[in-house]
Amino acid sequence: MDDPYHIDVMYNWFKYSVSKAPPHVINKKEKRKWKIEYIEPYGRCTIATQDIKEGEVLFVDHPVVTGPKQTSDVICLACYRRLNSWDDYQCSKCGWPLCGPDCEDKGYHPLECNAFAASGYRPRLQDFDEAQYMYEAMLPLRCYSLSKVEPEKWQTLIAMESHNDLRRGTELWDREQTNVVDYLLQRVKLSVDEELIHTITGILDVNCHEVRSNIPGTRDPYLVRGIYPLCAMMSHFCVNNTHHTLMDDMTMVVIASTPIKKGEQMTATYTHILSATTERRKHLRYGKFFDCTCARCSDPTEMGTYFGALRCSQPGCGGNILSTDPLAPTNDAPWACDRCRYKVSAVTVERLNKMIYMELRQAGEEDPIKLETIFKKYQYVLHPQHFHLVGIKHSLSQMYGRVAGYLLPDLSEAQLLRKVNCCRDLLQVLDVLDPGITRLRGLTLYELHAPLLLQANRAFQNTTITKSNFLQQLREVEGYLDRTIYSLKHEPLSSFEGEICKIARNSIQELRKWIQKVETLPETHFLPEKQEVVPGHLSEEDLTLETLLKKLEEQ
Numbered sequence: 001m002d003d004p005y006h007i008d009v010m011y012n013w014f015k016y017s018v019s020k021a022p023p024h025v026i027n028k029k030e031k032r033k034w035k036i037e038y039i040e041p042y043g044r045c046t047i048a049t050q051d052i053k054e055g056e057v058l059f060v061d062h063p064v065v066t067g068p069k070q071t072s073d074v075i076c077l078a079c080y081r082r083l084n085s086w087d088d089y090q091c092s093k094c095g096w097p098l099c100g101p102d103c104e105d106k107g108y109h110p111l112e113c114n115a116f117a118a119s120g121y122r123p124r125l126q127d128f129d130e131a132q133y134m135y136e137a138m139l140p141l142r143c144y145s146l147s148k149v150e151p152e153k154w155q156t157l158i159a160m161e162s163h164n165d166l167r168r169g170t171e172l173w174d175r176e177q178t179n180v181v182d183y184l185l186q187r188v189k190l191s192v193d194e195e196l197i198h199t200i201t202g203i204l205d206v207n208c209h210e211v212r213s214n215i216p217g218t219r220d221p222y223l224v225r226g227i228y229p230l231c232a233m234m235s236h237f238c239v240n241n242t243h244h245t246l247m248d249d250m251t252m253v254v255i256a257s258t259p260i261k262k263g264e265q266m267t268a269t270y271t272h273i274l275s276a277t278t279e280r281r282k283h284l285r286y287g288k289f290f291d292c293t294c295a296r297c298s299d300p301t302e303m304g305t306y307f308g309a310l311r312c313s314q315p316g317c318g319g320n321i322l323s324t325d326p327l328a329p330t331n332d333a334p335w336a337c338d339r340c341r342y343k344v345s346a347v348t349v350e351r352l353n354k355m356i357y358m359e360l361r362q363a364g365e366e367d368p369i370k371l372e373t374i375f376k377k378y379q380y381v382l383h384p385q386h387f388h389l390v391g392i393k394h395s396l397s398q399m400y401g402r403v404a405g406y407l408l409p410d411l412s413e414a415q416l417l418r419k420v421n422c423c424r425d426l427l428q429v430l431d432v433l434d435p436g437i438t439r440l441r442g443l444t445l446y447e448l449h450a451p452l453l454l455q456a457n458r459a460f461q462n463t464t465i466t467k468s469n470f471l472q473q474l475r476e477v478e479g480y481l482d483r484t485i486y487s488l489k490h491e492p493l494s495s496f497e498g499e500i501c502k503i504a505r506n507s508i509q510e511l512r513k514w515i516q517k518v519e520t521l522p523e524t525h526f527l528p529e530k531q532e533v534v535p536g537h538l539s540e541e542d543l544t545l546e547t548l549l550k551k552l553e554e555q
């Protein structure tokens with residue numbers, strides 16, 4: 001068949017994924033809204049064939065295979081439950097740790113179980129240089145086994161990019177040679193070409209998604225990795241237009257996070273949205289083997305957010321220090337002030353960011369005061385929307401109200417206000433860098449609603465608020481809860497976000513009842529409407545010319 005870019009293979013995977021998906025997730029009769037095209041330098045891309053609305057389901061993606069991460073605790077290879085020890089129960093056929101006999105034939109375990117059983121090799125802890133790497137060969141072995149037992153899955157997998165040419169000779173390649181290739185060839189005695197195993201590990205390095213396993217009946221999800229061919233096909237952009245959600249059966253559901261116009265690419269982000277250009281580009285270069293040149297990476301201001309900018313310290317300048325060439329291949333272009341051209345080397349900027357990073361790590365996520373201290377220390381060195389300051393605000397937005405000693409009812413007015421402002425500032429950055437439907441937006445809106453509701457209710461109890469103002473504030477909170485639900489409604493109930501969505505649904509019902517009640521309350525429960533518009537008490541000294549003239553006119 002004439003399919004050099006394996007486009008038909010991917011269409012087949014789409015059909016297969018739809019057939020495997022639970023009916024409530026995707027309308028199986030609905031036509032596909034996108035097509036696959038091969039475009040340099042992206043490779044296979046997914047392109048909208050019609051205008052797509054925010055929130056519309058684009059596709060479901062069934063995993064080709066899942067398995068442990070490169071470094072892992074001792075887990076059950078069938079259900080991914082974390083195990084207490086290496087030898088509580090070992091599979092009667094292959095000797096690997098499992099929960100018990102029930103798991104021997106479950107999940108993807110039979111793929112490696114049969115290979116180990118056939119080889120006669122029994123795993124021993126001392127065979128691994130480091131215990132944390134003992135599962136590194138497991139997912140590659142599962143992939144290889146697919147070639148024998150599930151040719152269609154294998155065809156889909158092997159059609160993916162491995163970047164062997166770019167990986168060869170790197171530290172990563174050497175580690176995989178020891179932990180995967182040598183292990184499988186010498187211990188498990190697979191008779192297979194070394195290069196093919198490297199191709200598999202490459203496909204895994206380039207394309208794997210880290211996913212949360214979901215173990216029914218427990219609250220102990222464990223991070224594993226999986227191959228999702230349709231997700232992996234979407235091009236990377238540092239501001240993207242899709243959102244993916246992992247269902248309990250490990251199916252991925254991908255929706256449009258913002259509207260997508262006909263002819264536009266559907267895009268995803270393979271790196272951390274809330275890091276600055278240099279960090280993102282390095283991560284993509286070393287982890288995914290390409291140099292990102294997207295609109296955000298090309299713009300020294302990162303779309304006007306100044307996410308990596310420093311404040312110029314030259315007297316009276318007030319400019320921002322930005323990279324003079326954010327796309328420089330080795331990320332070493334000098335940085336310069338956008339007003340006075342004062343220069344700082346890229347190495348200095350990197351050192352500063354690293355130093356702050358270390359301080360933040362040391363401060364931890366338990367004590368907001370430690371973070372406030374770091375914030376104060378750097379607030380005049382970094383742009384107010386610098387990623388470290390936004391990161392601190394993100395942490396504070398969650399710590400105030402959630403950590404011991406700072407639960408919501410314990411917070412002072414100033415701390416409540418700080419929580420509110422941290423949420424608002426974070427949302428402002430997210431509107432640009434991570435627009436539309438996202439988990440972080442949903443969670444932040446939820447964090448924002450709580451202190452506002454508390455403040456409004458406190459003012460009502462103390463009769464320091466007018467009825468119209470109180471109702472206005474309650475409706476604002478209702479709006480935030482509504483947006484929380486909108487942003488998180490795609491998340492499975494078993495996840496943290498799904499749980500927050502459920503709580504928000506209950507809260508909004510309660511709030512709507514409260515608003516109805518407040519509407520019927522007599523004015524005597526509130527501050528009189530007129531009184532509030534007077535800006536405090538004016539003393540004799542506060543008299544302005546305006547008020548003086550008015551007084552004279554009244555006489």
Ligand SMILES: [Zn+2]
Binds near residue numbers: 077079081099
């Ligand atoms: Zn198990």
Ligand SMILES: [Zn+2]
Binds near residue numbers: 095104
């Ligand atoms: Zn087994």
Ligand SMILES: [Zn+2]
Binds near residue numbers: 292294296
């Ligand atoms: Zn980029």
Ligand SMILES: [Zn+2]
Binds near residue numbers: 338
């Ligand atoms: Zn300057």
